[in-house]
Amino acid sequence: MANEFPTQARVVIVGGGIIGCSVAYHLTKLGxxxxxxxxxxxxxxxxxxxxxxxxxxxxxxxxxxSLIKYSTQLYGELEAETGLATGWKxxxxxxxxxxxxxxxxxxxxxxxxxxxxxxxxxxxAKEAGDLWPVMSTDDLVGAVWLPGDGKANxxxxxxxxxxxxxxxxAKIFERVKVTGITVKNSVACGVETxxxxxxxxxxxxxxxxxxxxxxxxxxxxxPLHSAEHMYIVTGRIEGVHPDLPVMRDPDGFIYFxxxxxxxxxxxxxxxxKPWGMNGIPExxxxxxxxxxxxxxxxxMENALVRVPQLAEAEVKKFYNGPESFTPDNNFLLGEAPExxxxxxxxxxxxxxxxxxxxxxRALAEWIVNSAPTMDLxxxxxxxxxxxxxxxxxxxDRVKETLxxxxxxxxxxxxxxxxxxxRRSPLYDRLAAKGACFGSKMGWERANWFAASGExxxxxxAFGRQNxxxxxxxEMKATREAVALFDxxxxxxxxxxxxxxxxxxxxxxxxxxxxxxxxxxxTGVLNDRGGYESDLxxxxxxxxxxxxxxxxxxxxxxxxWIVKNIPADAxxxxxxxxxxxxxxxxxGPRSRDxxxxxxxxxxxxxxxxxxxxxxxxxxxxxxxxxxxxYVGELGWELIVPTEFAVGVYEALHEAGxxxxxLDAGYYALxxxxxxxxxxxxxxxxxxxxNPWQAGLGFAVSIDKPGGFIGxxxxxxxxxxxxxxxxxxxxxLDDAEPMLWGGELILRDGRPVGEVRSAAYGHTLGRSxxxxxxxxxxxxxxxxxxxxxxxIDLAGIRHAATAHLRSxxxxxxxxxxxxxxxxxxxxA
Ligand SMILES: Cc1cc2nc3c(=O)[nH]c(=O)nc-3n(C[C@H](O)[C@H](O)[C@H](O)COP(=O)(O)OP(=O)(O)OC[C@H]3O[C@@H](n4cnc5c(N)ncnc54)[C@H](O)[C@@H]3O)c2cc1C
Numbered sequence: 115m116a117n118e119f120p121t122q123a124r125v126v127i128v129g130g131g132i133i134g135c136s137v138a139y140h141l142t143k144l145g146x147x148x149x150x151x152x153x154x155x156x157x158x159x160x161x162x163x164x165x166x167x168x169x170x171x172x173x174x175x176x177x178x179x180s181l182i183k184y185s186t187q188l189y190g191e192l193e194a195e196t197g198l199a200t201g202w203k204x205x206x207x208x209x210x211x212x213x214x215x216x217x218x219x220x221x222x223x224x225x226x227x228x229x230x231x232x233x234x235x236x237x238x239a240k241e242a243g244d245l246w247p248v249m250s251t252d253d254l255v256g257a258v259w260l261p262g263d264g265k266a267n268x269x270x271x272x273x274x275x276x277x278x279x280x281x282x283x284a285k286i287f288e289r290v291k292v293t294g295i296t297v298k299n300s301v302a303c304g305v306e307t308x309x310x311x312x313x314x315x316x317x318x319x320x321x322x323x324x325x326x327x328x329x330x331x332x333x334x335x336x337p338l339h340s341a342e343h344m345y346i347v348t349g350r351i352e353g354v355h356p357d358l359p360v361m362r363d364p365d366g367f368i369y370f371x372x373x374x375x376x377x378x379x380x381x382x383x384x385x386x387k388p389w390g391m392n393g394i395p396e397x398x399x400x401x402x403x404x405x406x407x408x409x410x411x412x413x414m415e416n417a418l419v420r421v422p423q424l425a426e427a428e429v430k431k432f433y434n435g436p437e438s439f440t441p442d443n444n445f446l447l448g449e450a451p452e453x454x455x456x457x458x459x460x461x462x463x464x465x466x467x468x469x470x471x472x473x474x475r476a477l478a479e480w481i482v483n484s485a486p487t488m489d490l491x492x493x494x495x496x497x498x499x500x501x502x503x504x505x506x507x508x509x510d511r512v513k514e515t516l517x518x519x520x521x522x523x524x525x526x527x528x529x530x531x532x533x534x535x536r537r538s539p540l541y542d543r544l545a546a547k548g549a550c551f552g553s554k555m556g557w558e559r560a561n562w563f564a565a566s567g568e569x570x571x572x573x574x575a576f577g578r579q580n581x582x583x584x585x586x587x588e589m590k591a592t593r594e595a596v597a598l599f600d601x602x603x604x605x606x607x608x609x610x611x612x613x614x615x616x617x618x619x620x621x622x623x624x625x626x627x628x629x630x631x632x633x634x635x636t637g638v639l640n641d642r643g644g645y646e647s648d649l650x651x652x653x654x655x656x657x658x659x660x661x662x663x664x665x666x667x668x669x670x671x672x673x674w675i676v677k678n679i680p681a682d683a684x685x686x687x688x689x690x691x692x693x694x695x696x697x698x699x700x701g702p703r704s705r706d707x708x709x710x711x712x713x714x715x716x717x718x719x720x721x722x723x724x725x726x727x728x729x730x731x732x733x734x735x736x737x738x739x740x741x742x743y744v745g746e747l748g749w750e751l752i753v754p755t756e757f758a759v760g761v762y763e764a765l766h767e768a769g770x771x772x773x774x775l776d777a778g779y780y781a782l783x784x785x786x787x788x789x790x791x792x793x794x795x796x797x798x799x800x801x802x803n804p805w806q807a808g809l810g811f812a813v814s815i816d817k818p819g820g821f822i823g824x825x826x827x828x829x830x831x832x833x834x835x836x837x838x839x840x841x842x843x844x845l846d847d848a849e850p851m852l853w854g855g856e857l858i859l860r861d862g863r864p865v866g867e868v869r870s871a872a873y874g875h876t877l878g879r880s881x882x883x884x885x886x887x888x889x890x891x892x893x894x895x896x897x898x899x900x901x902x903x904i905d906l907a908g909i910r911h912a913a914t915a916h917l918r919s920x921x922x923x924x925x926x927x928x929x930x931x932x933x934x935x936x937x938x939x940a
Contacts, residue, residue: 126317132268143475158269170362205358213365294332576853596772598762696752839886846912856871
């Protein structure tokens with residue numbers, strides 16, 4: 115019987131908001147019809163019902179934009195399939211700029227939109243006024259127009275998705291509360307409800323702002339916190355008509371859309387109001403919070419500037435609805451690293467209506483394939499760790515994240531709230547030396563060091579920022595003398611056991627079955643041959659491997675490795691990140707300096723590139739790994755945490771005569787880009803394979819037993835040059851600053867985008883790593899046969915493409931000693 119409460123299902127979805135319904139719809143589309151969705155109240159009665167319904171396609175990440183592009187397509191077609199209207203109206207959207215800096219943002223956006231295939235026009239303030247006659251344009255610098263954007267009715271859309279899911283076989287039950295998650299052997303296998311238990315293969319947590327609580331039922335961290343989000347609906351306003359585009363005025367923190375001849379006006383104020391500190395009340399269904407005109411004042415004041423007629427308009431309704439926000443303003447998607455077969459789709463940061471179509475499909479594909487089908491790292495739940503689920507930290511952070519929607523997206527912008535969070539043992543010392551800290555994975559990391567008298571604070575700008583000179587100093591020290599980088603934030607994973615070697619050799623694309631004391635730089639690939647990670651595997655013993663990977667990748671990489679260790683293998687992973695500090699000593703004088711503090715043989719023959727030894731440094735005993743991420747002679751010193759301060763002090767004392775300087779992450783990034791070294795999350799992603807990355811040299815394609823992704827790589831190996839490829843660019847003009855995300859053109863035609871960029875002081879110009887495409891292959895002929903330009907906020911700058919880094923180390927010593935990772939190897 116259709117209404118009989120089931121005792122088992124293949125998938126149980128918790129939550130009947132727009133996200134849960136979209137996941138159910140897309141699972142049935144993929145042929146998984148045995149799906150049960152449980153909603154404690156009525157469908158859409160949580161957060162979804164009171165959303166304003168704006169659907170804007172453009173995001174800074176290519177795949178995130180493609181998810182929303184798919185949403186717009188689906189919302190336009192769904193009524194024909196289900197017979198239920200979605201309220202979708204393709205009315206287009208405008209974003210206006212009040213300042214020159216904001217106009218720069220819009221122009222940069224326009225260039226990246228074109229790279230992403232989104233239709234967009236940069237228009238004048240007058241043209242914006244013609245499209246949106248009710249606004250005042252006197253103070254505007256310009257605008258952009260996105261004709262593909264629109265708006266939808268959130269409740270109707272949810273019902274339409276639910277109907278589509280039902281038509282596909284899903285069963286939806288309202289007024290059923292999930293009270294527990296059944297777990298056996300660390301695998302989710304059902305739910306407990308107030309109407310009985312349901313056994314299931316997969317459980318999906320789409321419980322909106324309740325998702326953190328549902329996660330806690332089974333030990334899963336879902337780091338989100340509610341904040342109040344407000345808008346008003348006015349009575350009729352002359353000139354407002356049903357086809358009026360959506361309009362955003364980010365400098366005033368506000369948005370508008372038409373509704374029944376009046377305006378919906380809401381916004382994202384810079385200092386938000388967290389809510390739900392004592393939990394979300396029971397039965398918070400189709401409910402709103404009290405009006406808060408004080409909190410709304412900043413939005414109202416700005417709205418009156420933009421639409422003066424609002425002063426006379428009747429305010430028919432004040433909507434104050436809570437919505438869940440995450441620590442970085444991106445949603446949370448994917449299988450929880452803590453619990454197999456437990457998936458999460460939550461924390462939509464006031465973008466759930468726009469995102470639902472694409473996010474629902476992406477999560478359904480992830481469930482059906484047991485893996486994402488595209489790079490979803492910006493929203494992957496594994497970018498957070500359990501410490502991010504701390505309620506006080508979340509409370510303080512969401513005050514800032516809501517406002518990020520319309521805050522100036524300065525290059526290198528750091529979040530200010532809920533810091534400092536994680537600190538290296540050197541934090542106070544670096545602070546005393548003038549460190550300006552940024553934050554990654556919660557770690558406070560020195561980005562650059564202010565000289566005495568300089569303030570250790572970023573002055574944001576699109577041109578050169580106030581740290582330009584500081585980074586030049588630090589790069590020069592690294593290239594010509596010696597510099598010390600605190601890389602303690604690097605994630606460290608220890609894999610031990612009888613089968614550790616065999617398991618890791620299957621997981622890594624490089625050969626890690628190497629003599630004890632060897633370090634191997636290797637990619638970790640998915641079944642599609644794309645990068646899940648790139649990391650260094652150090653063999654400390656026959657059954658003991660230390661892995662050093664990116665700061666942000668600790669949870670992701672640990673999850674990937676553990677999931678790919680066979681169930682019966684004897685190999686155990688332990689996250690030892692907190693046990694070790696990492697001090698990278700880099701530069702042509704690094705050997706001379708280290709020699710003063712250690713009895714170890716540091717000669718090229720005694721300590722070659724790609725080896726690791728336990729050595730004495732002053733009073734401490736630490737691992738020294740001969741590797742470089744900056745293309746100079748150097749060692750990464752992996753020091754037990756309690757010895758870090760001692761080693762740091764000893765290095766500085768001995769380093770004075772060699773010109774040792776502390777250096778930060780801005781210098782590190784610029785140094786590695788100059789050398790063409792790729793970074794995971796930028797050039798290396800789950801959608802990029804080693805041939806495209808130019809890292810074929812780090813793959814052992816013929817190693818016995820193969821490795822994950824090997825078959826796909828063999829198939830993908832291009833007979834000539836790959837059609838998509840990472841290429842290094844330098845700007846011909848020494849002045850402009852590139853930041854990443856810029857459009858790359860060849861003979862005036864878009865061919866790709868910049869993934870990483872920095873000012874390369876050694877080369878005296880901006881340097882960039884870009885991903886470019888050419889159907890017949892990106893080879894030397896293609897690179898030399900065309901005129902490359904990079905679009906910087908509408909101005910095109912001539913650029914030179916390189917397959918190998920143009921940086922040529924001047925020092926004879928470097929030439930003699932450095933065996934580099936030939937990242938740019940053809
Ligand atoms: C004022 C406001 C304006 C907004 N405007 C926009 C906009 O213009 N564009 C846009 O894209 N987004 C907008 N949003 C955001 C959007 O509304 C949300 O991102 C989206 O609705 C989230 O959907 P959801 O399915 O994750 O959550 P919800 O709609 O809250 O659904 C979660 C459901 O889970 C149920 N549930 C929880 N716990 C249990 C349990 N234990 N058992 C069973 N069921 C459970 C809840 O009852 C709830 O119905 C706005 C939000 C607000 C507050």
